[in-house]
Amino acid sequence: MDKSEGKDWFAKTLNNVTEETAKVYKISRLKLEINSFNKTYNEKMHKISKRLLKLIEQGEIDASLFEPEYSSIMQISEKIEEMEAEVEAIKGNLKYGFGKKKSDDNENIVDVKPETVENDEKKEDNK
Numbered sequence: 001m002d003k004s005e006g007k008d009w010f011a012k013t014l015n016n017v018t019e020e021t022a023k024v025y026k027i028s029r030l031k032l033e034i035n036s037f038n039k040t041y042n043e044k045m046h047k048i049s050k051r052l053l054k055l056i057e058q059g060e061i062d063a064s065l066f067e068p069e070y071s072s073i074m075q076i077s078e079k080i081e082e083m084e085a086e087v088e089a090i091k092g093n094l095k096y097g098f099g100k101k102k103s104d105d106n107e108n109i110v111d112v113k114p115e116t117v118e119n120d121e122k123k124e125d126n127k
Contacts (some may be wrong), residue, residue, distance in 0.1 A: 055061045056070065062072045 052061065052066075053073070056063045056066070
């Protein structure tokens with residue numbers, strides 16, 4: 001291969017790489033925009049769904065128009081409420097509480113409540 005063929009090959013290769021890089025850039029930019037639109041779309045759908053459920057609960061829209069999805073949503077919602085109530089019941093029976101210490105900004109897995117420890121000690125003394 002002489003110098004002119006080498007230069008032509010290099011120029012052609014460089015041109016192909018540049019074109020491919022430009023395509024990849026355009027694809028990446030478009031995918032980023034698509035993701036942004038999808039996020040906005042999902043947020044809007046969530047808002048409209050909440051409004052729709054509120055109108056159904058107020059009796060302004062017939063729920064049967066949205067079956068079986070409406071019933072499914074209601075069952076899931078009830079299950080979530082039951083599970084949240086169960087979590088609260090379990091929290092109420094804990095010897096030590098969960099959460100943050102009021103004096104500390106760091107989240108702790110277990111936060112000892114002094115009143116709980118005192119109550120437990122009194123119970124043990126009464127035995």
